[in-house]
Amino acid sequence: MYFSNSIISWYNKNARELPWRNTVNPYKIWLSEIILQQTRVSQGLPYYLKFIENFPTINHLASASENQVMKLWQGLGYYSRARNMHFTAKYIVQYYNSQFPENYNEILKLKGIGEYTAAAISSFCFDLPHAVVDGNVIRILSRYFGIEIPYDTSEGKKIFKNLAERELNVDLSxxxxxxxxxxxxxxxxxxxxxxxxxxxxxxxxxxxxNLIDLLPLKSKKISVKKRYFNYLIIENEDSTFLQKRNSGIWKSLYEFPLIEGDFTEEKLLKSDEFDEILQNSDFTIGFVSKQVTHQLTHQTIFAKFWHIKVSSFQNKKYKEVNWDCFIDFPIPRLIDKYLKNIEKVTN
DNA sequence: AAGACGGGGCC
DNA sequence: GGCCCAGTCTT
Structure with missing residues (x-):
């Protein structure tokens, strides 16, 4: 109990004021925990405040459209968090009469909630004795107890989970x-x-x-892949064309018609993909951007934006969107940044 | 068991 | 450029 007592007494002197502290509202705790997955407090805090303002209760979230939810999540990354949360909000409203389940195993079954989040919600809201194991906990335990086993292995996960449970003060979870x-x-x-x-x-x-800089140990290293995106910004009077990504990175966000690959200008214009998008419409190539680099954790995306003027354009694959309504669509940071830069240059 | 999944900030 | 952040889901 020495370890737990020491940490708690440190906390009582050093804790930050955060909006999800001093509440046992499961919706608010749940939201904060999802937002903070793989995300620093400083990055997630504005999103938390926006969410609570727009969706004060689980019923508000459940009633929202997917685009509304994704738009609020835009820029935060790991978009499956938002999709799963939206799904689970609707699920709880329908099958739990809007009441968040109050036991660990029920909570763990919910989509988007794994062991960490189930332990966090069940301890913070319902005072249940489940120890959280996140990046912080692994780092502290590995250092304090000198655990020299990589945490990203099945053996490591078991050891840290057991140690976290052993050290948990079950009366003050x-x-x-x-x-x-x-x-x-x-x-x-x-x-x-x-x-x-x-x-x-x-x-x-x-x-x-003297092992502070070495712990915790990790076995795998990250590898970064390169990708080349050519976005066609098709401009038809006051509107442009978008499609929704339905898999992979940025799933459920919108983007311009995309041709992926490292093409020269000439090759791109002659490609089958280009033909397929423009089909038989009359067009002229306008401004072509320089290569924009977008760095993600596991991939580097090199993007080019091709502004293409058309007088009449039809392609069932794409949704015609007036620029005035463009802001309602959730888009990747890469596209958002590019458009903001263009705006700056043109104004 | 190993990959995929974002974006920002730090060194 | 590499690593980490209140992880989870899919394959």
Whole structure:
């Protein structure tokens, strides 16, 4: 209990004020936990506030259209989080009479909620004794107890889960879980933690063995793939054309007609894909952007935007959208950034 | 068990 | 350029 008590007492002096603290409203806790998956507080906070403002309750979220939900999520990434949350909101309204389930196994069954989020919700809202295991917890446990097993293996996952449960103060689950994550976010940070002011350093295995920079261990490395996107911004008077991505990256966001591949200008205009999009319409090639680089965690996207003027254009694959309504459509950051730049240049 | 899935910030 | 962030789902 020494470990838990130390962390909790640190928390009582150092915790930040955050809007999802001091509430046991499952909808608000759920939303904050989904937003904060793989996302820093500073990045997620504005999204949380926007969501609560637009959808104050689970019923508001359940009644919204997918485009509305995705539009609010635009720019935050990992869009399946928003799709799953929307699905689950509708599910809870329909099958649970709008009441969030109150036991761990029921919560864990919900789409978009895994072990971490189920433990967070069930401890924060219902005071159930489940330990959270996230990046913070893994980092702290691996350092404090000197665990030199990679956490991204089945063995590692088991060990950290068991250790987290062993160290959980079951009488103070909520505060224990909050404390350990806040401690990881503020004190036991990934790079160059300031151990000289750490109240746990005396008994920290990594600190005492000079292993802080080595732990936690990870087995896999990330590899980054290159992709080439050619977006056709087809301009017909006041409108343009969009399609919805239905798989892979940016699924359920909208984009301009896309030709993927590393083409020269000449080859692109002669390609079958280009023909298929423009079909028999009259067009003239207008402004062509320089190559824009969009860096993601697992891929680097090199994009070019081709402005194409048409007088009459028809292609059932694409949805004609007036530029005045364009803002209602959720779009990837890459496209949003490009259009904002163009606007700046033209004004 | 291994990949896929975003975007931002830090070094 | 590499790594990490209050992870989960699919294959």
């Amino acid at each position: 909520a505060i224990h879980n909050q404390s350990i994550m806040e401690f990881g976010a503020l004190q036991c940070v990934p790079k160059s933690p300031n151990c000289s002011v750490c109240t746990l350093s005396e008994n920290c295995m990594a600190f005492n063995s």
